[in-house]
Amino acid sequence: MKPLPDSLEISRDGGEFRFRLIFPPPDAAPGVVVTLTEELTAFLEERGVSPAGVNSLGIAAEELLINLSKYGIAEHGGAGGRDLVAAGAVTLGEKAITFRIDDNSAPFDPRGRAKTNLSDDPSARAVGGLGLHMLFEMFEDCRYARRADGNTSEWILRLAK
Amino acid sequence: MAVTCTTTIDEATGIPVLRVEGRLDAVAAADFSAALLPLAEDAAVKRIVLDCGELVFVASAGLRVFIIAVKAMKPRGAALCAAAASDDVASVFRMTGLQTLMIMKPTVGECLA
Numbered sequence: 001m002k003p004l005p006d007s008l009e010i011s012r013d014g015g016e017f018r019f020r021l022i023f024p025p026p027d028a029a030p031g032v033v034v035t036l037t038e039e040l041t042a043f044l045e046e047r048g049v050s051p052a053g054v055n056s057l058g059i060a061a062e063e064l065l066i067n068l069s070k071y072g073i074a075e076h077g078g079a080g081g082r083d084l085v086a087a088g089a090v091t092l093g094e095k096a097i098t099f100r101i102d103d104n105s106a107p108f109d110p111r112g113r114a115k116t117n118l119s120d121d122p123s124a125r126a127v128g129g130l131g132l133h134m135l136f137e138m139f140e141d142c143r144y145a146r147r148a149d150g151n152t153s154e155w156i157l158r159l160a161k
Numbered sequence: 162m163a164v165t166c167t168t169t170i171d172e173a174t175g176i177p178v179l180r181v182e183g184r185l186d187a188v189a190a191a192d193f194s195a196a197l198l199p200l201a202e203d204a205a206v207k208r209i210v211l212d213c214g215e216l217v218f219v220a221s222a223g224l225r226v227f228i229i230a231v232k233a234m235k236p237r238g239a240a241l242c243a244a245a246a247s248d249d250v251a252s253v254f255r256m257t258g259l260q261t262l263m264i265m266k267p268t269v270g271e272c273l274a
Contacts, residue, residue: 030187030222037186041218055218055249062220066187118258122235127228130257131221137256 005032010039015092017043021065023084029069037061040090047092053157056138057090060099060155063131064110072105096140097157104150110135111144164189164216166196174273176208182215185223194226201230207239210272214245219253231262240264242272 004010009020019036023029037058044054065086072084088101116133117126136142141156164183171178177200185193200209209230231241241263246254254260266272 034184034186034188038184051249052252055253058218059220059253062186062222066220066222118261120258120261122228122232122262125228125232125258125262127225127232128221130224134221134253134256 002035004039005035008032008036010036012043015047017090018088020087021085023069023072023086026069030066033062033065033069036065044090049092049097050160053097053159056157057097057099059131059138060135061090063135064101064153067131068103068105071108072103093159095159097159099139099155099157100152101154102147102150102152107146108151109144109146110153111142164192166193168196168200171210171273176210176273177206178210178212178269178273180212180215184218185216186218186220187222190220190222190226193223194229197226197230198233201233201239201241204237206234207237208272209234209239209241210269211241211243212245212269213243213247213250214269216246216250219250221257224253224257224259227259228262235262242266244269244272 007022007024011018017040021032021036024032040061041054041058044057068086082104084105086101086103088099091098110132113132114129116129117124119125135155139155140158143154145152164181164185167180169178179196179200181193183189200206234241243254243263243265245268246265251265254265264272
């Protein structure tokens, strides 16, 4: 296992993978997010999660954290001058896997996203907007709550019987 | 695990075959873009085959590169053909509508035919 960057803390406790990430500047954030995603992938594979489940959770980690690094500061006023921080957990249950993420950014409810253009006309296709679209396709449920100091979202992936 | 992109030219057809191995994530998308987009923008190229047999993960950063490539190729009638995608990668292509923008085949040979 390669050493983690200073901005990233990870712990594993049975069926739970926890993380805390203090975002570096936007140009350095993808590297840290990818490291976290790779650690999560290894955790899930070690615990026998299906390849499809591993894929969905890896995509969720990358999309949600990259989105936060890009837009948490630039478009939503960020964390009010504080470090932008995301913490969360992936919890393995008997019937579902839950991915919870808390951040201290300005309000952002993923359920209110704009509809993604999936036109088969390339000239009409937007290049972005695919990340959240994939999550809503892959996960059965998304819960969101605005806290006084940030956002909490929970993504529920039901396991096949 | 990063992504490795290797381009070869099929001797029989002259079609470029770009083999993509590893994880196409937010970091690796830049390498994929550097390998694919010059081919996509080359007016002499009528088809590009992407060998996805060893591609294990695609996030939206990688999908954006596919879409940019198709946008560059389609106006001149050129096509992108993805071969040998795993179930997980093919599922991502389907749920994001990429399968309607490019050709998907089980093997590289079928993309070259």
